[in-house]
Amino acid sequence: MDKYEKTDEELINLFQKGDRSSYTTLVNRYKDKIVNFIYRYTGDIDSAQDLAQETFFKLYIKKDSYREVAKFSTWLYTIAGNLAKTELRKIKRRQTFSISDLSKNEREFIIKDVSYDKEEKNDIKEAEFLQKSIMELDVDFRTIIILREIQELSYENISKILKLPLGTVKSRINRGKLKLRNILNKRGVFR
Numbered sequence: 001m002d003k004y005e006k007t008d009e010e011l012i013n014l015f016q017k018g019d020r021s022s023y024t025t026l027v028n029r030y031k032d033k034i035v036n037f038i039y040r041y042t043g044d045i046d047s048a049q050d051l052a053q054e055t056f057f058k059l060y061i062k063k064d065s066y067r068e069v070a071k072f073s074t075w076l077y078t079i080a081g082n083l084a085k086t087e088l089r090k091i092k093r094r095q096t097f098s099i100s101d102l103s104k105n106e107r108e109f110i111i112k113d114v115s116y117d118k119e120e121k122n123d124i125k126e127a128e129f130l131q132k133s134i135m136e137l138d139v140d141f142r143t144i145i146i147l148r149e150i151q152e153l154s155y156e157n158i159s160k161i162l163k164l165p166l167g168t169v170k171s172r173i174n175r176g177k178l179k180l181r182n183i184l185n186k187r188g189v190f191r
Contacts, residue, residue, distance in 0.1 A: 008072035016063050023063075027056050030073070033151065034080050040146040041084040043135045051087055055080045074160040077153070081143065081161060088139065133183045141176035148173050 006014075006022075008029070014022040034055055039048035058079050066075050134142055147158045159169045 009068055012063065012066055012072050013068075016066070023060060026059070026072075030076060031056070034076070037077065037146060037151055038080055038084045040131070040134060040150050041081070041143065042087055043131060047087055051080065051083045054083055058083075070160050071157065073153075074157050077147070077151075077157075077161045085139070129187070133180060133187065136183050137176060137179055141172060141179055144169065144172045145176045145180060149177075 006025075008026065011022040011026050015026070031052060035045075035048050035052040038051045038055075039045050042048055042051070055076065059076060066072065134145060137145065143162065144158060147153045147161065148155075153161070155166055155169050155173075158164075158173075159166045162169065164172075
């Protein structure tokens with residue numbers, strides 16, 4: 001059986017036994033999903049890529065702490081989510097400056113727009129608009145909306161990742177969707 005046909009649990013088991021190529025297969029299988037998950041959580045692509053690398057580093061050094069009590073993906077998303085939460089706490093403590101604040105005179109900095117065709121620009125603007133709206137949600141609702149609506153995880157997996165009862169997960173998803181809809185209403189999307 002080819003490594004790409006093996007389940008995540010079979011691959012982590014092989015990796016725990018010393019097969020490093022199984023680790024590579026797991027990274028290739030999850031790298032885009034983890035970067036996307038963390039980006040939706042933090043709103044910063046550079047930070048998301050760094051935290052994804054840290055997630056896979058933790059996978060590498062803590063491989064033996066995985067037990068087949070839960071799905072591998074649940075365990076991996078838990079690691080990524082914890083790293084993202086820690087990063088958000090760090091960001092809140094940092095002071096930020098506008099690039100214009102760095103100027104000694106009243107000069108305003110202008111960053112040129114990269115040229116895209118109209119359809120690409122609209123897609124990018126919609127994605128940025130949605131990302132900004134998601135970032136306005138409280139962290140608990142943001143996390144649950146990202147896991148369900150963007151990562152398309154099952155209620156059961158979300159329950160395991162967040163260590164919440166299934167009923168709480170369903171309730172928060174519904175409340176999170178309502179809060180997101182209200183944010184979008186305020187921005188004129190659903191008038």
